[in-house]
Amino acid sequence: MTAPSALGVDAGSTTCKVVAVGPAGEMVASRLEPARPGIEEQAAELVAAVCAGLGLGGPAPVVATGYGRRLVRGAGRRVTEITCHARGVFRALGHGGTLVDIGGQDAKAIRIGEQGRPVDFAMNDKCAAGTGRFLEHTAARLGVAVTELGGRALEAKGEERITSTCTVFAESEIISLLARGADLDAIIRGLHRSLVGRIVAMARAVGIVSPLILSGGVALNAGVRAMMSEATGLPVVLPPHPQLMGAYGAALLAAEG
Ligand code: ADP
Numbered sequence: 694m695t696a697p698s699a700l701g702v703d704a705g706s707t708t709c710k711v712v713a714v715g716p717a718g719e720m721v722a723s724r725l726e727p728a729r730p731g732i733e734e735q736a737a738e739l740v741a742a743v744c745a746g747l748g749l750g751g752p753a754p755v756v757a758t759g760y761g762r763r764l765v766r767g768a769g770r771r772v773t774e775i776t777c778h779a780r781g782v783f784r785a786l787g788h789g790g791t792l793v794d795i796g797g798q799d800a801k802a803i804r805i806g807e808q809g810r811p812v813d814f815a816m817n818d819k820c821a822a823g824t825g826r827f828l829e830h831t832a833a834r835l836g837v838a839v840t841e842l843g844g845r846a847l848e849a850k851g852e853e854r855i856t857s858t859c860t861v862f863a864e865s866e867i868i869s870l871l872a873r874g875a876d877l878d879a880i881i882r883g884l885h886r887s888l889v890g891r892i893v894a895m896a897r898a899v900g901i902v903s904p905l906i907l908s909g910g911v912a913l914n915a916g917v918r919a920m921m922s923e924a925t926g927l928p929v930v931l932p933p934h935p936q937l938m939g940a941y942g943a944a945l946l947a948a949e950g
Contacts, residue, residue, distance in 0.1 A: 699754045700743065701943025702736050702768065703777070704728070704761030707797025707825065708910065711739040712940035713747060714948055718784060722747050723937050732761035740767070756947035758939050760798070772946055774939050775803055775814050778908050781942030783809025785932040790904045793896055793921070794938070795911035797825040802896040805906075809942075815898040821860040823891035825911045831884050834864050835877060846885040846916030849878035855887040863887065882916070889920040896925075904930045908938040 703710040705728060713722040724739045740755065757765035758777040765771070778794045782805065789805035799818035806812035817823040821830070832839045853875050857863040863884070870880050896905070905927045911917055912935035922929040932938055 699947035701940040703940035704759040710940040714944040732764040754947040756943040777942035779811040780809045781938035792906045794909040796909040843914035843916030846882040849882035851879040853883040855883040
């Protein structure tokens with residue numbers, strides 16, 4: 694069994710993630726769970742589970758990131774998600790670019806410089822409409838699993854225009870569209886267009902340097918990836934395990950001491 698040299702904990706608003714890295718900075722284990730109200734206990738349980746899975750008895754250095762990072766017990770350091778995602782992605786891909794991290798409750802555009810350090814960033818944590826919450830909320834209203842949304846957006850024959858700039862009003866708009874007999878997939882495609890429009894505007898604020906890289910849970914949505922590429926005219930690159938990049942970057946920083 695490879696002994697991990699360090700651990701990263703990303704206590705996000707929507708999911709809690711733990712990654713262990715080995716001596717060469719390779720990811721050797723990970724856990725991800727939907728976030729529970731008891732952040733402190735959940736993070737400790739996931740760290741214990743990762744260590745037990747690796748047969749690790751002794752303590753390893755821990756860096757915590759994410760919205761709940763202050764509540765992670767035993768963390769030697771607490772580092773912003775911006776720094777951690779940039780570091781994780783740079784290491785996973787071996788290059789920089791403009792990184793867009795779309796999580797459950799916020800989204801960030803980060804220009805990655807040398808050694809994976811962020812040189813500029815923009816963030817939206819004020820409005821749900823530019824985050825994963827927008828798709829989660831509207832998916833629930835449409836009775837479609839969030840994991841199916843991207844495929845359905847891509848397969849849609851048409852596209853309904855969603856004009857509301859707010860998640861709550863977008864839901865009202867969906868109800869009106871459904872009442873008019875609009876096609877479900879066309880509505881889903883319109884919702885993706887709306888989210889992507891907001892995200893691209895944020896990315897342009899930091900300056901988009903090719904390639905465009907996606908991380909965070911929403912990066913798993915193929916519709917978002919395709920429409921981001923269409924909107925910018927740039928290739929979209931995905932690191933392996935995009936949702937774990939914050940925890941991975943945190944573990945790399947913990948290994949550096
Ligand atoms: P945070 O770090 O803010 O807790 P994450 O980066 O874990 O958030 O992202 C959570 C978001 O990712 C949720 O809004 C969820 O809907 C979305 N998501 C997670 N898995 C998938 C998937 N397989 N397909 C599409 N979206 C996904």
